[in-house]
Amino acid sequence: MNAITPSPKLHDCRDAFVAVLERLGADNPKIVAVCNDSVGSSKLGGFKAKWPERLVNVGIAEQALVGVGAGLANGGLLPFVCGAACFLTGRSLEQIKADIAYSNANVKLIGISSGMAYGELGPTHHSIEDFAWTRVLPNLPVVAPCDSIETAAAVEWAASYNGPVFLRLSRVGVPDLLPAGHKFELGKANLLRDGDAVTLIANGTVTHRMVKAAAILAEKGIEARVLNMATVRPIDVEAVVSAARDTGAILTAEEHSTFGGLGSAIAEVVVAEAPVPMKILGVPGIFPPTGSAEFLLDEFGMSPAGIAEAAVDLIARKSSRT
Amino acid sequence: MQPNDLDRIAQQIRLRDLQAVFEAGAGHIGGEMSAIDILTALYFRVLRIWPDQPKHPDRDRFVLSKGHVALALYVTLAKRGFIPEEEVATFLKPHSRLNGHPNCNKVPGVETNTGPLGHGLPVAVGMAKAAKLTGATYRTYVLTGDGEMQEGSNWEAIASAAQFGLDNLTLIIDHNRFQQGASLKDTNNLAPFPAKLEAFGWDVTEINGNAMDEIVPALEKRGSRPHCIVAHTNKGHGISFMQDTVDWHHKVPNAEQYKIAVAELSEAL
Numbered sequence: 001m002n003a004i005t006p007s008p009k010l011h012d013c014r015d016a017f018v019a020v021l022e023r024l025g026a027d028n029p030k031i032v033a034v035c036n037d038s039v040g041s042s043k044l045g046g047f048k049a050k051w052p053e054r055l056v057n058v059g060i061a062e063q064a065l066v067g068v069g070a071g072l073a074n075g076g077l078l079p080f081v082c083g084a085a086c087f088l089t090g091r092s093l094e095q096i097k098a099d100i101a102y103s104n105a106n107v108k109l110i111g112i113s114s115g116m117a118y119g120e121l122g123p124t125h126h127s128i129e130d131f132a133w134t135r136v137l138p139n140l141p142v143v144a145p146c147d148s149i150e151t152a153a154a155v156e157w158a159a160s161y162n163g164p165v166f167l168r169l170s171r172v173g174v175p176d177l178l179p180a181g182h183k184f185e186l187g188k189a190n191l192l193r194d195g196d197a198v199t200l201i202a203n204g205t206v207t208h209r210m211v212k213a214a215a216i217l218a219e220k221g222i223e224a225r226v227l228n229m230a231t232v233r234p235i236d237v238e239a240v241v242s243a244a245r246d247t248g249a250i251l252t253a254e255e256h257s258t259f260g261g262l263g264s265a266i267a268e269v270v271v272a273e274a275p276v277p278m279k280i281l282g283v284p285g286i287f288p289p290t291g292s293a294e295f296l297l298d299e300f301g302m303s304p305a306g307i308a309e310a311a312v313d314l315i316a317r318k319s320s321r322t
Numbered sequence: 323m324q325p326n327d328l329d330r331i332a333q334q335i336r337l338r339d340l341q342a343v344f345e346a347g348a349g350h351i352g353g354e355m356s357a358i359d360i361l362t363a364l365y366f367r368v369l370r371i372w373p374d375q376p377k378h379p380d381r382d383r384f385v386l387s388k389g390h391v392a393l394a395l396y397v398t399l400a401k402r403g404f405i406p407e408e409e410v411a412t413f414l415k416p417h418s419r420l421n422g423h424p425n426c427n428k429v430p431g432v433e434t435n436t437g438p439l440g441h442g443l444p445v446a447v448g449m450a451k452a453a454k455l456t457g458a459t460y461r462t463y464v465l466t467g468d469g470e471m472q473e474g475s476n477w478e479a480i481a482s483a484a485q486f487g488l489d490n491l492t493l494i495i496d497h498n499r500f501q502q503g504a505s506l507k508d509t510n511n512l513a514p515f516p517a518k519l520e521a522f523g524w525d526v527t528e529i530n531g532n533a534m535d536e537i538v539p540a541l542e543k544r545g546s547r548p549h550c551i552v553a554h555t556n557k558g559h560g561i562s563f564m565q566d567t568v569d570w571h572h573k574v575p576n577a578e579q580y581k582i583a584v585a586e587l588s589e590a591l
Contacts, residue, residue, distance in 0.1 A: 032455065056451060059485070061478035064444040068482065071448020074433055076379060076456060079448075094438050095475075099445055103435040104427050 004192045006208045010173030011148035014043045014112060017169055020155040021080060022047055025054070031159065032056055032072060034081040036065045041171075042082035042112050062087050066095035070105040078106065078159065085111030085127035085168060086118075093133055100164045101137040107165075108158045114144070114168045115205060115255030116283070116293040123287035127168075132260025134166045135233040141186055142232040144168040144262075146207035147176045150230060153184035161186070170205050170255070172293045177208055177228065187231045189239040195223030198311050198318070199243035202253045203230045203262055205293070206302055210253060213307035224311060235265045237273065244274035249318040251311050253281035253302050255293065277317040279310055323367050325534035330591065331401065332362040332534070336560050337587045338397045338410060344580045346393075346414040348422070352570035353467060354394035356498040356531070356555035361398045363537040364463060373403035376430035382460050383433050383449045387442020388467040388496060389423040390572075396420050396429070404431035440473025442466060443493060447479045450491035450548075463492045463541070469501030472510045477522075483548040484523030492541065493524075493550045496531060498557040500568045519550040531555035560587055 025031040025047065033047050034056045048055040056072065058064045062083060069081035081088070088111050089096065100107050111130060118125035135142045143158075143165065145151040151169060158165045177192060189201070193214050200210040207228045214224040225247050227239055243250055250270060252263035263280030270278055281302050288296050297303070301310060323331075335358050343349035365371070369382040386395050393413055400407045412418035419428035423437030434445045446464035453460055466476065483491055495515055499506050506513055516526040525545045529536040531553025540551045557571070558564025561583045575583055 053455065056455075056486075058478070058482045061482065063440070063475035064447065064478035064482050067441060067444025067475065067479065068448035068451065070434060071445040071450070071462075072452045072455075073448075074383065074445070075449050075452020075458065077452050095441065095444070098435050098438055098441055102425075105434070 004177055004211060006175035006177055006211055008175065010175055012171055012173055013145060013148050013151040013169050014171055016148035016151040017110065017155050018043045018046055020152045022050065024156070024159050025051065028078065030076065030078045032077050032079050034058065034065060034069050034072065034079050036060055036062050036083045036087065038083050038112065041084060042110070044082060062091035063095055066092040067099050069107045070099035070103060073105045073107050080108045080110055082110040082112055084125070085114035085130050086125050089127060089130040089133050096134065097137055101140040104139050105164055106162055109164070109166045111166065111168045113171045115170055116288060116296050117171045119292040119296065120290055122290065126288060128256045128283045130168060131232050131254070131256050131262060135265060140164050140166055141234065142166045142168070143186070143230050144204035144232065145230050146203055146228045147174050147178055149176050149178045149180060149182050150184060153182050154230065157184040157186065168204065172205050174205050175208050177211060187234040187236050189236040190228040191225070192228055193224065193226040195225045196247050197222045197224055198249045198251060198315050199225040199227060199247045200251050200307065200311065201227045201229050201243070201262070201266060203228060203232070205255050206253045206297065209297065209302055209304050209307060212304035213311065216304055216308040217311055222311070222315065229262060232262050232265055235269060237269050240266050240269040241273045244270055244276040248276050249314045250276060250278045251281065251307070251314050252278070253307055255297060256282050258282040258284050277314055279314045281307065281310060325538060328362050328366055328534045328538070331366055332359045333560070333587055333591050335362060335394065335397050335401060337584065339394050340580070340583055340587065342393055342397065342410050342413045343574055345411070347574055348414055348572070349393050349574065350390045350572045352500065352557040352564060353388060353496065353498065354391045355559045355561060355564065356557050357388070357391055357465060357496045358394050359532050359534060360465060360494055360496065360537055360553060361394055363534060363541055365398050365402045367538055368541045369463070370460065373431070376404060380458065380460055383446065383462040385433050385436065385442040385446045385464040386424060387436055387464050388439070388470055389436030392422060392424045395424055399429070399431045405429060439467070439470040440475035443476045444479040446491060447483045447486070447488065450483070450488040451486050453490055454486065454488065461490050461492065463494065465494045465496060467501070468495055468497040468499065468506050468513065469509065471495060471512050471515070480519065480522045480524065488548045489546050491548045493548070495550065495552050496555055497552055498555045500557045500571065502571050504568055515552045524548045524550045526550045526552060528552045528554065532559045560590065562586060
């Protein structure tokens with residue numbers, strides 16, 4: 001296949017989210033937005049202007065935010081509960097567990113500015129634990145789209161899916177990678193580039209870095225497979241097993257702790273189904289120092305060059321086993 | 323249904339609850355006995371419900387926020403026809419759908435899963451708000467414990483309910499004055515409740531929560547603001563040796579105590 005080249009223009013995926021929400025909201029009066037004072041940071045100003053009564057703002061009260069969302073769904077509405085991912089998942093985790101996942105409430109949880117999007121604001125505002133916290137909950141799909149096209153497709157899918165969803169969005173600009181008209185399929189990875197030396201798997205803001213890393217590797221004559229794996233739960237077992245069998249090594253990268261996130265979810269499959277050498281890139285179990293998201297991703301080895309270097313090391317481990 | 327008939331039903335529910343706790347060897351009998359009169363008034367008089375259509379969109383919503391008294395709800399739901407009466411005997415047994423806290427995906431009539439305290443009221447606020455947004459005429463009722471009001475999430479929801487003008491929402495606080503390990507007073511005394519709720523913009527009614535002739539009119543009261551009923555109840559109500567002692571939060575009677583309790587409740591039938 002032809003390798004995907006990232007477009008030069010960068011997009012804030014919140015724009016794609018609200019564009020689809022407003023389009024769907026026009027046809028479906030049951031769609032309501034619920035927020036914790038986060039009208040601006042969730043970019044809900046347009047929604048509010050169109051349907052002020054359908055914007056339910058509970059104020060700075062995240063436990064009520066999620067509980068009220070569950071109640072709105074019980075009353076027949078389709079709530080999109082929006083908040084900064086760090087507060088939405090951290091402050092209200094028990095509400096997400098009991099009121100949403102265990103109760104199987106048809107609520108869409110939209111975690112805004114996830115990962116280290118709040119950069120210099122520091123670890124209180126980073127959401128680099130949310131995959132770990134949410135992916136252990138039954139009934140709750142966990143999805144982190146890689147670009148504005150996948151964000152739009154995932155929002156459209158979430159609205160039509162009958163059950164809870166955690167959609168993890170960022171505000172950090174990312175290039176479009178997926179083709180226009182892309183349809184989101186839960187639990188299905190997207191092949192962005194094929195190769196047999198190693199598989200690079202990422203999601204969210206890191207996928208485009210993987211694509212660029214694969215281009216660097218190609219210059220060295222190393223052909224890497226690149227998978228975009230937006231769905232962290234349910235994980236795409238088939239794609240992971242094929243990657244392990246076809247390429248013999250898997251490198252993952254994510255804007256999340258290396259503990260319990262995408263890499264861990266993939267490792268769980270690899271260990272059980274097709275053991276091969278793996279390397280998990282992410283935030284290495286520390287509270288990050290001051291810096292922007294881009295700076296910190298580079299700092300933690302997730303620049304395209306850093307990823308390529310890790311891939312070369314991993315491939316060496318693969319060869320040394322044979 | 324009139325208060326006398328409701329009293330009789332409440333005593334029957336108490337007896338069945340006691341028997342189930344004794345047989346299962348577990349339960350939260352003190353808080354069950356304090357709340358059963360309120361549950362009876364709701365399910366046999368106040369709530370607009372259809373047991374054969376538990377998901378009817380116009381049904382009134384009831385949320386048992388003090389989910390640990392699930393057994394009292396199960397017995398009430400069974401008596402009202404939501405689940406078979408004989409199913410109560412499966413309480414806490416392996417694979418029974420009647421576990422220690424109610425599950426809305428398994429038990430018809432349960433609206434949302436509760437157990438961790440401080441969850442029911444925010445969800446009930448969402449239900450009442452949904453009715454406002456859609457024009458639905460159902461009302462939403464939620465029952466919390468008094469100790470449970472120590473959870474901050476309740477106060478987030480109380481503020482939201484007033485802000486949203488939810489005159490279709492009724493909060494009942496089962497004010498039995500005891501929590502798991504001590505009295506409310508010796509733990510984190512939020513009582514008296516009325517002034518606090520009023521300060522948040524709620525209407526408040528104080529009643530004897532074990533007296534049907536006070537419970538029914540309070541539940542049927544309509545106003546222009548969210549309504550809180552502070553229901554003064556007795557933990558272990560109806561069983562003399564359990565009443566108003568912290569010991570009976572989740573203790574199980576022995577054979578001799580069970581016999582005495584059955585006799586006392588039967589006498590009141």
